[in-house]
Amino acid sequence: MKGWLMALCYLEAVLLAYVVLYYVIPPYRPSGNLGASMADERSRALKSSLSWVMAAPSERTVSKGEGVKALWALIFAIIIVLTFVIPYAILKDVASLWGAYTFWTLLTAITIALVCLLMRKWRD
Amino acid sequence: MAVEAVWVYLGIASWFAAGCVVSYYTRKYVGYGVADYFIASRRLSALPSALTYAATTYSAFMLVGLVGLTYSLGVSAHGFELTYLIGTVILLAHFAPRIWVAGKLYDCVTPPELLSKRFESKWVGLVATIICAVMIVPYSSVQFMGIGYLCEGLTGGGIPFAVGALIAMIPTLVYAYWAGMRSVAWTDVLQGLIMITTSLGALFYVVHTFLGGWGPYLERLSTEASDLLKVNWPLLPYLGLTIPWFFFALSNPQVFQRYYVPKDVTTLKRMIWGFAVFGFIYTLISTQFGLICRLLVPGLKVADQAMPTLLATKVPPVVAVIMLVGITAAAVSTINSIILTLSSMVGRDVYRALRPSASEDAELRVSKAFIFIFAVVCYIFALFRPGLIAILSAMASGGMLVIVPSIFAAFFWKRATAPAALASMAVGVIIVGLGYVFGLNPMGVPSTIWGLMASAAILYVGSYVTKPPARAEEFMRRVNEELEKHGFH
Numbered sequence: 066m067k068g069w070l071m072a073l074c075y076l077e078a079v080l081l082a083y084v085v086l087y088y089v090i091p092p093y094r095p096s097g098n099l100g101a102s103m104a105d106e107r108s109r110a111l112k113s114s115l116s117w118v119m120a121a122p123s124e125r126t127v128s129k130g131e132g133v134k135a136l137w138a139l140i141f142a143i144i145i146v147l148t149f150v151i152p153y154a155i156l157k158d159v160a161s162l163w164g165a166y167t168f169w170t171l172l173t174a175i176t177i178a179l180v181c182l183l184m185r186k187w188r189d
Numbered sequence: 190m191a192v193e194a195v196w197v198y199l200g201i202a203s204w205f206a207a208g209c210v211v212s213y214y215t216r217k218y219v220g221y222g223v224a225d226y227f228i229a230s231r232r233l234s235a236l237p238s239a240l241t242y243a244a245t246t247y248s249a250f251m252l253v254g255l256v257g258l259t260y261s262l263g264v265s266a267h268g269f270e271l272t273y274l275i276g277t278v279i280l281l282a283h284f285a286p287r288i289w290v291a292g293k294l295y296d297c298v299t300p301p302e303l304l305s306k307r308f309e310s311k312w313v314g315l316v317a318t319i320i321c322a323v324m325i326v327p328y329s330s331v332q333f334m335g336i337g338y339l340c341e342g343l344t345g346g347g348i349p350f351a352v353g354a355l356i357a358m359i360p361t362l363v364y365a366y367w368a369g370m371r372s373v374a375w376t377d378v379l380q381g382l383i384m385i386t387t388s389l390g391a392l393f394y395v396v397h398t399f400l401g402g403w404g405p406y407l408e409r410l411s412t413e414a415s416d417l418l419k420v421n422w423p424l425l426p427y428l429g430l431t432i433p434w435f436f437f438a439l440s441n442p443q444v445f446q447r448y449y450v451p452k453d454v455t456t457l458k459r460m461i462w463g464f465a466v467f468g469f470i471y472t473l474i475s476t477q478f479g480l481i482c483r484l485l486v487p488g489l490k491v492a493d494q495a496m497p498t499l500l501a502t503k504v505p506p507v508v509a510v511i512m513l514v515g516i517t518a519a520a521v522s523t524i525n526s527i528i529l530t531l532s533s534m535v536g537r538d539v540y541r542a543l544r545p546s547a548s549e550d551a552e553l554r555v556s557k558a559f560i561f562i563f564a565v566v567c568y569i570f571a572l573f574r575p576g577l578i579a580i581l582s583a584m585a586s587g588g589m590l591v592i593v594p595s596i597f598a599a600f601f602w603k604r605a606t607a608p609a610a611l612a613s614m615a616v617g618v619i620i621v622g623l624g625y626v627f628g629l630n631p632m633g634v635p636s637t638i639w640g641l642m643a644s645a646a647i648l649y650v651g652s653y654v655t656k657p658p659a660r661a662e663e664f665m666r667r668v669n670e671e672l673e674k675h676g677f678h
């Protein structure tokens with residue numbers, strides 16, 4: 066049991082780290098001092114994106130794009146966690162089609178709709 | 190109530206003839222070269238792109254294995270399959286654009302070729318090819334075996350197992366060989382439509398004929414099989430099966446290769462949502478059949494027999510044959526894609542990698558020869574059913590999972606190196622293999638998860654102690670520039 070939980074935590078951490086880093090960090094831009102500049106850039110981007118999410122609209126100091134990326138990351142991370150947590154923690158003993166069956170079905174439909182929304186700005 | 194063999198032969202022959210017409214028609218558009226044969230020169234339109242992705246992904250497992258899983262475990266099986274779909278859709282939105290862009294920029298035909306070019310080592314592609322071939326050929330054999338058993342069971346032995354497996358093998362070979370990706374993609378359009386329409390039609394027929402409509406069916410379900418509506422699958426085994434499947438969209442080369450084929454960004458978008466909608470509907474149908482089987486054919490000792498028993502004992506022969514054709518279409522559309530992709534990998538990542546001076550014609554000849562070889566090997570495995578097949582086919586999704594960390598690193602970590610990627614895949618697959626062969630699950634964690642963790646850790650540590658590829662930075666910069674140009678996130 067402990068091993069399993071450990072493995073799950075590890076995978077969740079990797080997944081969350083990936084999603085957050087992916088959305089928060091801007092595309093890599095080469096520069097002279099790679100190590101320091103990348104670390105600074107990551108740190109700056111992380112702070113600014115989080116502050117965009119946390120701040121009131123009038124106080125936001127970073128670009129909308131960065132903030133939107135952070136929000137998408139959060140949404141997908143939440144979906145992945147909910148997929149496992151809600152049916153097993155809350156709906157486990159509900160003997161009805163309106164229980165876990167409907168939850169998984171709706172969550173999948175929502176994910177597909179969200180991904181379609183995410184793809185709207187892709188262009189040729 | 191066995192079905193007469195002649196009706197099964199007629200049903201399969203009609204379906205095969207329709208596929209041959211489609212395949213023959215697509216042959217007219219085949220151009221020159223390896224890229225044209227295996228990825229249709231990156232010029233597929235939305236319909237074949239979406240349906241070949243969907244039909245390749247969804248095999249006979251859906252209407253046999255998943256039905257059986259739902260029969261025994263209830264709605265948890267529905268959750269398992271939809272969790273896989275959620276993971277796939279999220280991964281597609283992130284990786285499909287990257288792979289599509291990198292494939293175009295670096296002229297990649299096969300999945301391992303992309304890794305070889307990013308890590309600047311032919312050995313990375315070669316090892317990935319060997320892992321995929323060893324894992325996925327037995328999985329394909331199991332698909333042949335499934336059709337063999339289904340034909341034999343449905344006809345009460347009227348169609349022997351070997352002939353049933355051959356019924357799946359011949360169309361696989363013809364569709365894959367005739368016009369490569371074009372043939373497979375357009376026959377997959379046919380197969381996909383057959384899969385959805387036959388299963389949906391049969392679902393409505395069974396509910397209205399045997400259960401008195403949706404209202405009485407749901408009422409009966411909640412009174413007679415309410416235990417199936419609870420989450421019955423213990424969490425740990427559920428996670429053990431779900432996590433490897435979550436990464437299917439990256440670990441399986443036959444679906445990975447399909448990210449290369451859309452002709453433009455609009456097509457890529459339509460491929461993703463088309464697949465998602467198909468998968469969503471097909472999953473709902475399959476799991477409903479599992480619940481229905483529990484009401485109509487209760488008390489089966491082997492859950493996988495639920496669908497074959499329903500077809501053989503309840504429904505009229507004509508419906509049973511239509512369903513059999515739908516299931517065979519699902520199996521064939523998966524195996525022909527697997528065989529086509531594996532053959533291209535042998536030609537590009539083994540033959541061409543080891544003999545760089547070889548011509549494109551020679552590479553194509555070798556690859557096409559391997560379409561035959563793989564089809565025959567899968568069939569022979571299916572006939573003789575060696576014990577190793579069961580182990581290897583069970584390992585398939587977990588075994589190929591060890592390639593996933595290298596794919597992630599290829600796009601997101603410029604420090605990742607070829608020696609680390611090689612060690613990561615090799616050690617990972619050895620751990621998974623030992624776990625399956627000796628039944629080892631240290632600390633209760635399945636060996637697939639240990640293999641994944643080990644391969645990720647080795648890649649990370651190994652990359653810091655070895656020299657990074659000279660052009661990794663350039664690879665990521667070029668890919669990112671293209672991504673920005675197309676508005677990818």
